[in-house]
Amino acid sequence: MNKSVFFGALAGAALAGGVASAATLDDVKARGKLNCGVTTGVPGFAEPDANGVWQGFDVAVCRAVAAAVLSDPTAVEFVPTTGKTRFTALASGEIDMLARNTTWTFSRDVDLKFEFTGVNYYDGQGFMTPADLGVTSAKDLDGATVCIQTGTTTELNLADFFRSNNISYEPVPIETGAEAVQQYNAGACDVYTTDASALAAQRANFEDPSAHVIMPEIISKEPLGPLVRHGDNEWADIVRWTLNALITAEELGVTSVNLSEMGGGTNNPEINRLLGTEGDLGAMLGLDKEWAKRAIGVAGNYGEIFEKNIGESTPIGLARGLNAQWTDGGLIYSPPFR
Amino acid sequence: MTSIADHTVTRSKSSFKLSMLLNDTRYRSFTFQFIALIAIIAFMAFVGGNLVRNLAEAGLNISFQFLKDPAGYDINQKLIEYNSQMSHGRAALVGLLNTLIVAFLACITATVFGVVAGVLRLSNNWLVSKIMSFYVEIFRNVPVLIWILIIFSVMINALPAPRDFRGDEASASMVLFDTIAITNRGVFVPSPEFTNSLSVAEQDVAEDGSIVPAKGWQDFALIFGVLFLSWIAAKLIGSWATRTQEATGSRPTTWYILLAVWVVPLVAVLAFLGLTWDVPALKGFNFQGGLQLRGSLIALWFALAIYTGAFIAENVRAGILAISKGQTEAAAALGLRPRRIMGLVILPQALRVIIPPLISQYLNITKNSSLAIAVGYMDVTGTLGGITLLQTGRAIETILLLMLFYLTVSLLISALMNVFNNRMKLTER
Amino acid sequence: MTDTHISFVRHEEIPPSPPPVAERGVLKWMRENLFSNWFSAILTLVALYIIAKFLIGVFPWFYNGVWDAGSIRECRDILEGRFGACFAVLVDRWDHLLFGFKYPQSEYWRPVLGFVLLVLAAMPALFYMYIPTKFLIGTALYPFLAYWLLWGGTLWLPIAVLAAIIATAFVFRFVEAMSVQMRTILAGLVGVAGAIGLAYLLYLGAQELWFISDSVGSAGGFAAIAGYLFKAASIFTYIFAIPMGIFVGYAIFQSAEDGGLVTVATALLAIYLMLAYAIGPVSEFLNGLIPIELQAVPSRDMGGYMLCMMLGTVCVSLSVPLGIVLALGRQSKMPLIKGVCVVFIEFVRGVPLITLLFVANVMLAYFFPPGSGLDLFLRVVIMITMFSAAYIAEVIRGGLAALPKGQYEAADSLGLNYTQATRLIILPQALKISIPGIVNVAVGLFKDTTLVSVISMFDIVGMIRGPIQQSTDWISIYWEVYLFAAVCFFIVCYGISQYSQWLERQLATDHR
Known part of the structure; x- marks a missing residue:
């Protein structure tokens, strides 16, 4: 609590103070900490562990940005936000960036005035039902009771899907994933719908995962990515290219293991540009030469982060699928570093 | 300060001192309220100015236009007609x-x-x-x-769960002669339907030739109207009984009249509408029918x-x-x-x-x-x-x-x- | 005794024979208290049936409970399909449930000590009839110590604030005791400063209002009307900025003789200057000399049950003075002040706390200057304090209304002015009557602190619904954690409400 500022504000001294809209980068540097908005908890994507340290796929993006800007991946203040509060938290400047399972949509980009800086996970809304119901397609769900986890674009996609297929359903909106799963397991709803990644994560933790099937239909496009406020393009560039650096690193084979070795210089000019041994891309961003090297050094490249947090070896057990590199037939694609 | 000026007129000018605005109980309340007013205005200026600035900085505006836009989501329990295309x-x-x-x-x-x-x-x-x-x-x-x-x-x-009602060895069954289903999705009770419903111009006929019952607000309005009339009639009978009691000292036995006043019109109107019950039954994923x-x-x-x-x-x-x-x-x-x-x-x-x-x-x-x-x-x-x-x-x-x-x-x-x-x-x- | 007259004379009393079986002991008690008539008997049997059914249903769950497991999957393995609780989550996440997940583990002793001291510090206030008044000093010192314990940083900061407050009190006394000549000089200086300061402040306010009216008025429709209103307010403030400044300055100067206003103005000026400019450098300097520091913990890191406790204690203690002011304001004969208080109280009481918390979360930040550093905790404290102040104001209003009119008249007849009468006669009595009501509001408020979980603060319920139920280890655990939260609240709330009832009985004795 900044006492004197508060008292000053109350005394009206700040009446005269004009809007000094400093650049976010300067703010972050002056503060020495990055304020990063995350969820209140989604397994694998953002959750505090038993020691209270935030872990997860989205969290890794925050840490990479902090490492690039502040040279310290732990200099992040994680601000938990709910679906309701995330946009105001960002708009009001409480957080510098939001890395929270947020779907890139037209209205959020244009109407709410945010800048999506890329996509770190391509998701889509799916359905899960108990196997013994014998349903094989979401189109057979006429009259079903559907548990929806609210707070995303889920409700809208669902309404559109059932409307366009001309079948009826009964929506049961639930606030948190845990409560939705409880209802689903007790049979209070026939179907549970949310992002397919979350479905897979929840199913992996059921008592008997094989008793539940995920429908083949994916009814929506959910490109999830970090976002920042409109208007501060320099800051948006930093977040965008930090994410791109992680992706490019995987494409070029830069990993946390060989990072220091490659940081000494390689034959591949793009790796050199990325890691700052050739040219000075960092200066264009207002950072130093080794920004990307530090970002990659936190938890490795995009693929490593994926495997560690939500990959097939974790309880979440997600396959790369759409989130494979474009060279492997996925959608993960970074513009070139030059 | 108009209020002060007014009061100076009523008092002789020589005896009025500015400090009396604070020390004289006659004027003090005006002073306090004036200060309060100024404070409120200053507070509004502070808060409002910040609000306007902050919104402008965030590129936001206050607008209630969104209330007219299509909502796009469904609501399960709706008392009035609603679908996802409405606002x-x-x-x-x-x-x-x-x-x-x-x-x-x-x-x-x-x-x-x-x-x-x-x-x-x-x-x-x-x-x-x-x-x-x-x-x-x-x-x-x-x-x-x-x-x-x-x-x-x-x-x-x-x-x-509804699935427990399914099959030959169902672990749960409906109560009250198979009319009410108590499930964890809610309680399903029979709801009245009418074969001569007023809500449709012509009753639908099912494939087997039976009439499909329907219901609408008109039916219930009719029933409530009849009940209301019965209630007025019962009131009248009651006051007649009281008058008779006051006049003669003995209260006439009215319970059978009252019973008739309540029951006969109701039965008549229900018969006219052709009351049937829509009993919930397990169909597909869930109980269908009923309330x-x-x-x-x-x-x-x-x-x-x-x-x-x-x-x-x-x-x-x-x-x-x-x-x-x-x-x-x-x-x-x-x-x-x-x-x-x-x-x-x-x-x-x-x-x-x-x-x-x-x-x-x-x-x-x-x-x-x-x-x-x-x-x-x-x-x-x-x-x-x-x-x-x-x-x-x-x-x-x-x-x-x-x-x-x-x-x-x-x-x-x-x-x-x-x-x-x-x-x-x-x-x- | 060889007398041959064999007539039996008993020399000792017969021991009383026991009452019939049905009239004594357990049976009698049961007959009178459980089966006094057929209705009561049926009730008893039904009650017994429900209790038995409940116990049989719940007992195995407790009995089979697993206390040692690392995750819900391990729990299931240990239970092997039996019906049982997984209390291991409480063991595993004990710290998180109590302190939140970010409070540094090595510092847990601080909130614990803070809590113990809270209980001690509350004693003189709660049992004021048994404990000498001088112990209240400890209660008054507690907030400063607790601030330091919980938030950490240098001890010199709370000490500096405390010193500033004490110094202000000395300034107050000093000015009060000054000779009239000295005070006239001081009043002149303070008056000029006050006049210039106020005029400048109002000038800025007027500018601000003009700015608002410009940006609001351009929207058209209703907004245009609002724009004109703001414009009018702006002009009004422009006109009155200098006269108001001069008036207040002059009033301060005039008060040199009796000393009322000048004392207050000097004290206010002194405390503002000290808080805004002095305490920071002074505490830093002192800390440089003799560093007494604890690891600083930002309020964002508070969580768990501790957060509920903190919000409850801070908001209740802040809202009592505010509630008193509101209650007095509502009783006031001045229409404007009364109106403002009534509108505020009725507005706050008319909306759910959850909407006020939404305001704290999404709107309040817009009302303060950009970058004013109001963190979520502080914003929530502001809103909850407003909320409980409105309720406490109503309780105190009840206390004020319960005072006989004679008390007011007696105070007037003694020649006491409003402040004196209120401070010495009215409030002590009204507050005493209101204490049970205030305690009830406090309990309700403490329970309502769980609502902050809705706005992504990690109090005990937020901790459960967020990081615990959504963690990979304890995904979808339910009963055990909520039961724990319920027990936590029950212990504290039941304790306080028992105290409240006891106090009511204590107070009742001198009324009847």
Whole structure:
């Protein structure tokens, strides 16, 4: 609590103070900490562990940005936000960036005035039902009771899907994933719908995962990515290219293991540009030469982060699928570093 | 300072000093209020200026246009017609009605719980009074949000799912001659339907030649109209009986007339409409037909009722204890039995003490119903303050509307209850 | 005794024979208290049936409970399909449930000590009839110590604030005791400063209002009307900025003789200057000399049950003075002040706390200057304090209304002015009557602190619904954690409400 500022504000001294809209980068540097908005908890994507340290796929993006800007991946203040509060938290400047399972949509980009800086996970809304119901397609769900986890674009996609297929359903909106799963397991709803990644994560933790099937239909496009406020393009560039650096690193084979070795210089000019041994891309961003090297050094490249947090070896057990590199037939694609 | 100038005229100029504005009680209140006014204006300037600046900086504006845009989401429980193509405003209205209905149901049930528990807590039966104390203490001392979550969870897990009714060895079955299904998705009860419904021009005929029953508001309006007429007739008969009693000293036996007045027209109109019952039956994923009281409604209703019931029980107990013992003794001396003493002597007097706190408990129920989203009940906080807020991102506008709505409802409830309270008071004297 | 008259004379009393079996002991008690009539008997049997059913249903769950497991999957393995609780989550996440997941583990002793001291510090206030008044000093010192314990940083900061407050009190006394000549000089200086300061402040306000009216008025429709209103307010403030400044300055100067206003103005000026400019450098300097520091913990890191406790204690203690002011304001004969208080109280009481928390979360930040550093905790404290102040104001209003009119008249007849009468006669009595009501509001408020979980703060319920239920280890655990939260609240709330009832009985004795 900044006492004197508060008292000053109350005394009206700040009446005269004009809007000094400093650049976010300067703010972050002056503060020495990055304020990063995350969820209140989604397994694998953002959750505090038993020691209270935030872990997860989205969290890794925050840490990479902090490492690039502040040279310290732990200099992040994680601000938990709910679906309701995330946009105001960002708009009001409480957080510098939001890395929270947020779907890139037209209205959020244009109407709410945010800048999506890329996509770190391509998701889509799916359905899960108990196997013994014998349903094989979401189109057979006429009259079903559907548990929806609210707070995303889920409700809208669902309404559109059932409307366009001309079948009826009964929506049961639930606030948190845990409560939705409880209802689903007790049979209070026939179907549970949310992002397919979350479905897979929840199913992996059921008592008997094989008793539940995920429908083949994916009814929506959910490109999830970090976002920042409109208007501060320099800051948006930093977040965008930090994410791109992680992706490019995987494409070029830069990993946390060989990072220091490659940081000494390689034959591949793009790796050199990325890691700052050739040219000075960092200066264009207002950072130093080794920004990307530090970002990659936190938890490795995009693929490593994926495997560690939500990959097939974790309880979440997600396959790369759409989130494979474009060279492997996925959608993960970074513009070139030059 | 016009007010000061006015007053200088009324007093001789030489005797007026500026310091009198502070020290003279005649003027001091003007000074204070003027300072307060300035302070309010300064506060508004501070807050408003910041608001305008901050919004401009964030590139936002205040606009209620979004209320006309299509909402795009579905709501399960709707009292008025609604689908996802209708506007956000309409969705807010649906939620608003849902708030009102759960608040209304919970108020009534909480009063019943509260009165029963409050009276039983004073019972001579040791076990019962202890259980009631336990109920009151355990519900009063744990947050309502935790209770809502726990009760909802109990309901979800303790009641059978529709799939338990399925198959030859179903683990659950319908109650009351297979007419009512109690599931964890809600309670399904038969609902009336009419083969000669007024709501459709021509009744649909099914493939096997039978008439498909229908229902509409016109049918119910007709039934209520008939009931209303019966009620007026019964009133008239009652007053005729009273007049006769006053004139002749003996009251004519009217119960069979009253019975006929109530029953005959009702039976006639139901026969005319062709009443049948739409009994819920397991079809596909869920029970179809009949009337569904959704699980979320029941859970919230029950949670609010049982929580607030504990508070009302305390009010009732305090009200009863406030009635002097002499009243009980006097009633006992008149030969009344304990339960009649309670019903005829103590409770009517205690009501005067109970009603004011009861009003604030009703207000609390209405306000606590805003936690509905914890059980997935789509009240106004869930529609307007929930999904609409999420979809449009118009936080300031939706929250302002939300507060406005609750404020209106609260003021209405307290106004209504105050009228009732005053009437109770008047009849006392 | 060899007398042959054999007539039996008993020399000792027969011991009283025991009452019939049905009239004694357990049976009698049962007959009177459980089976006094058929209705009561039925109730008893029904109650017994329900209790038995409940116990049989719940007992195995407790009995089979697993206390040692690392995750819900391990729990299931240990239970092997039996019906049982997984209390291991409480063991595993004990710290998180109590302190939140970010409070540094090595510092847990601080909130614990803070809590113990809270209980001790509350004693003199709660049992004021048994404990000498001088112990209240400890209660008054507690907030400063607790701030330091919980938030950490240097001890010199709370000490500096405390010193500033004490110094202000000395300034107050000093000015009061000054000779009239000295005070006239001081009043002149303070008056000029006050006049210039106020005029400048109002000038800025007027500018701000003009700015608002410009940006609001351009929207058209209703907004245009609002724009004109703001414009009018702006012009009004422009006109009155200098006269108001001069007036207040002159009033301060005029009060040199009796000393009322000048004392207050000097004290206010002194405390503002000290808080805004002095305490920071002074505490830093002192800390440089003698560093007494604890690891600083930002309020964002508070969580768990501790957060509920903190919000409850801070908001209740802040809202009592505010509630008193509101209650007095509502009783005031000045229409403007009364109106403002009534509108505020009725507005706050008419909306659910959850909407006020939404305001704290999404709107309040817009009302303060950009970058004013109001964190979520502080914003929530502001809103909850407003909320409970409105309720406490109503309780105190009840206390004020319960005072016999004679008390007011007696105070007037003694020649006491409003402040004196209120401070010495009215409030002590009204507050005493209101204490049970205030305690009830406090309990209700403490329970309502769980609502902050809705706005993504990690109090105990937020901790459960967020990081615990959504963690990979404890995904979808339910009963055990909520039961724990319920027990936590029950212990504290039941304790306080028992105290409240006891106090009511204590107070009742001198009324009847």
